[in-house]
Amino acid sequence: RCGVIDDLGEEIFADKVGVMLARDLARVHDKPTFVVDVKSTGLYHSDPVLQSLGVTTDYWKTGHSYIKRRVHELGALAGFEKSGHYFFNAPIGRGYDDGFVSAIAVIDMLARNPGKKMSDLRQALPKTWSSPTMSPHCGDEVKYGVVDKVIARLLAMKESGEPLDGHAIVEVNTVNGIRVTTADGTWGLIRASSNKPELVVVIESPVSEARYRAMFHAMDAVLRENPEVGAYNQTI
Structure with missing residues (x-):
């Protein structure tokens, strides 16, 4: 893995670092495709810089083996x-996750942006309010059934035009649980953890912060x- 802290001491979440790298690489490689997991920021789709550079982003299942395979399948x-x-x-790496190769890619990004600090590149991204990964308890024997019911409920809301917190659901991704996006670009994800008796919630x-909450x-x-869903390990 690779973690990034900028010159102001701010940790940059890995999905936002990915957007920064995608911006940089799309200026070097013509209209590239990137694969990201469903927990990642919506900026991969909405960022005007990535849109102007003809970037294609595929949101896929969370899990490094899934992402690695998808990158290979799509030739991303x-x-x-x-x-x-x-x-x-x-020509950057060999398709697998390597912390050193990732760190070199971050350094190369800085080298191609002379006069800019890491904080400048971070602050150039559109502002979003995003949650950590929140995990309410849900037993292994029932968690996938709960997610299936949540998927059915949210799909029915979209089909009927029922709003979610007063906003229309405009996009749904069910490749790994369900990720729903409303008309203002706000999104929420609910999926089952692959290795714990928990669900995963990301917003x-x-x-605004108020809209995110x-x-x-x-x-x-x-x-x-x-009723099978229990207490969260953390909330916002």
């Missing part, structure tokens, strides 16, 4: 996982329709 230039696993295909909003409460309300 790179894959970025929120956990800090980065996968670079040739992000490009609008409201989306969490809306997604949590859907979760709480299932």
Whole structure:
């Protein structure tokens, strides 16, 4: 894995580092494809710089083996996982996650941006409010069934036009649990943990902190329709 702390002492979440790297690499490689996991920031789709450079981003299953395989299948230039696993295909790397190759890619990005510090590149990204990975307890024997019910509930809301916290659901990704995006770009993810008796909840909003917190409460309300869901390890 590779972790990044900028010159101001700020930790940069790995998915945001991925956006910074994607911006840099898209100026070197024509219209590249990137693979990211479903827990990652929505900036891969909404960032105007990436859009202007013709970048294609595929949101895929969380898990380094899934991302590595998907990068290979699509012939993507790179894959970025929120956990800090980065996968670079040739000519940068050999397709697997390597912390040293990732660190070199970050250094190369700085070298191609003379006069800019890491904090400058971070602050150039559009502002979003994003949660850590929040994990309510849910037994291994029931967690996948709970996620199936949550998926059905949210798909029905989209189909019927029922708003989520007063906002229309405009996009749904069910490749790994369910990630719903509303008309203002705010999104929420609910999936089952692959290795713990837990669910995984992630929220992000490009609008405001208040909107991001409201989306969490809306997604949590859907979760709480299932009594099998227990307490969170952390919340916002």
